[in-house]
Amino acid sequence: MIRFEHVTKRYRGTAKPALDDVDFEVQRGEFVFLVGASGSGKSSCLRLILREDLPSEGRIVVLGRDTKSLSNRRTPYFRRHIGSVFQDFRLLPSKTVFQNVAFTLQVIGSSRAFVKQAVPEALELVGLAGMAKRMPHELSGGEQQRVAIARALVNRPQVLLADEPTGNLDPATSVDIMQLLARINASGTTILCATHEANFVDQMQRRVIELKHGQLVRDERHGGYGDRSGIKTLEPQVERGAAAVAALTAVLELQREVSGNATGAVPTPAREGAPASPAPAAEPTGSPQPSEPTAPTAPEPVPAAQDDPRPEPPTAAVPRPDVDVAELGMADRLGLRSNDDEVGPTS
Ligand code: ADP
Ligand code: MG
Numbered sequence: 001m002i003r004f005e006h007v008t009k010r011y012r013g014t015a016k017p018a019l020d021d022v023d024f025e026v027q028r029g030e031f032v033f034l035v036g037a038s039g040s041g042k043s044s045c046l047r048l049i050l051r052e053d054l055p056s057e058g059r060i061v062v063l064g065r066d067t068k069s070l071s072n073r074r075t076p077y078f079r080r081h082i083g084s085v086f087q088d089f090r091l092l093p094s095k096t097v098f099q100n101v102a103f104t105l106q107v108i109g110s111s112r113a114f115v116k117q118a119v120p121e122a123l124e125l126v127g128l129a130g131m132a133k134r135m136p137h138e139l140s141g142g143e144q145q146r147v148a149i150a151r152a153l154v155n156r157p158q159v160l161l162a163d164e165p166t167g168n169l170d171p172a173t174s175v176d177i178m179q180l181l182a183r184i185n186a187s188g189t190t191i192l193c194a195t196h197e198a199n200f201v202d203q204m205q206r207r208v209i210e211l212k213h214g215q216l217v218r219d220e221r222h223g224g225y226g227d228r229s230g231i232k233t234l235e236p237q238v239e240r241g242a243a244a245v246a247a248l249t250a251v252l253e254l255q256r257e258v259s260g261n262a263t264g265a266v267p268t269p270a271r272e273g274a275p276a277s278p279a280p281a282a283e284p285t286g287s288p289q290p291s292e293p294t295a296p297t298a299p300e301p302v303p304a305a306q307d308d309p310r311p312e313p314p315t316a317a318v319p320r321p322d323v324d325v326a327e328l329g330m331a332d333r334l335g336l337r338s339n340d341d342e343v344g345p346t347s
Contacts, residue, residue, distance in 0.1 A: 002062050022058075031207065032208070034046070045192075095136075097135075119132070141168055142177060
């Protein structure tokens with residue numbers, strides 16, 4: 001689903017590469033923690049997956065597409081399969097919770113009826129039913145991050161990238177957010193999460209990829225956080241202990257839920273059925289584009305999400321919804337775009 005093949009990333013004007021010969025593959029349905037000290041290359045990895053940047057050497061294949069051979073024009077479609085959340089939430093301050101989540105769908109041209117149905121479902125999924133009319137400043141940090149997660153998920157992406165999603169939250173709230181991500185993963189969404197949430201990483205025992213000075217130094221299927229010397233501990237120790245207990249409780253609860261509920265515990269937003277459209281569309285504004293490769297980019301049909309033919313990972317035992325990306329072509333036919341500059345088309 002996501003494959004890094006000997007990826008090196010050098011930023012202009014820097015001596016050492018931000019990523020150095022990084023090689024890994026993430027299968028559909030996995031939950032992967034990306035850990036490492038600040039500056040080790042975690043955000044660079046996530047940006048490369050989202051094609052906000054291109055590798056200097058090596059190859060990155062995401063959802064069956066080589067990010068280097070994908071044209072800038074096609075990038076917005078590609079990104080619709082990938083939700084992202086960030087440390088700083090990035091909500092639109094002048095829009096309500098509902099409007100913030102609806103924004104993703106409006107950019108891709110979903111019908112009003114679909115927005116009306118999907119937004120409340122997404123808000124319910126993240127535990128914010130009833131808060132649709134609030135403004136971001138009327139929410140706690142944890143609630144704001146939930147809105148951002150709802151926005152990232154409302155059009156049912158196959159992959160969710162989370163770049164230190166709990167970096168601005170207190171320990172107890174962080175646990176809630178991590179637990180939410182675990183639930184989302186249990187419903188079938190592949191998750192890559194860069195984090196310093198060491199206790200949670202230890203408790204989850206999911207795959208851990210550790211970067212150090214841009215090099216992959218560990219790829220463990222059921223790993224713990226590992227070296228914690230790079231983590232700033234601002235919280236008093238007793239707080240961290242409480243967070244660990246809460247994390248363990250959350251994980252146990254989740255495990256019980258997943259093993260006891262064969263149909264999947266997470267309600268999933270309904271989808272509209274519409275055929276994918278190969279029609280070209282205006283590039284939505286506001287998101288950075290990597291420089292275009294020099295190869296000619298003849299019009300090619302919009303590739304539908306491809307099923308990965310490789311065997312399923314062990315984590316794929318959890319039931320998942322089938323992925324239908326057909327409705328994602330709608331915006332392009334409708335030619336909708338937005339000039340709101342705070343949120344890109346795929347946020
Ligand atoms: P992390 O997310 O693990 O903190 P980053 O991927 O942000 O690490 O950064 C990895 C390295 O690349 C750091 O040394 C950082 O300074 C450098 N870097 C990141 N982005 C840029 C950029 N746009 N230009 C130059 N250097 C960058
Ligand atoms: Mg970072």
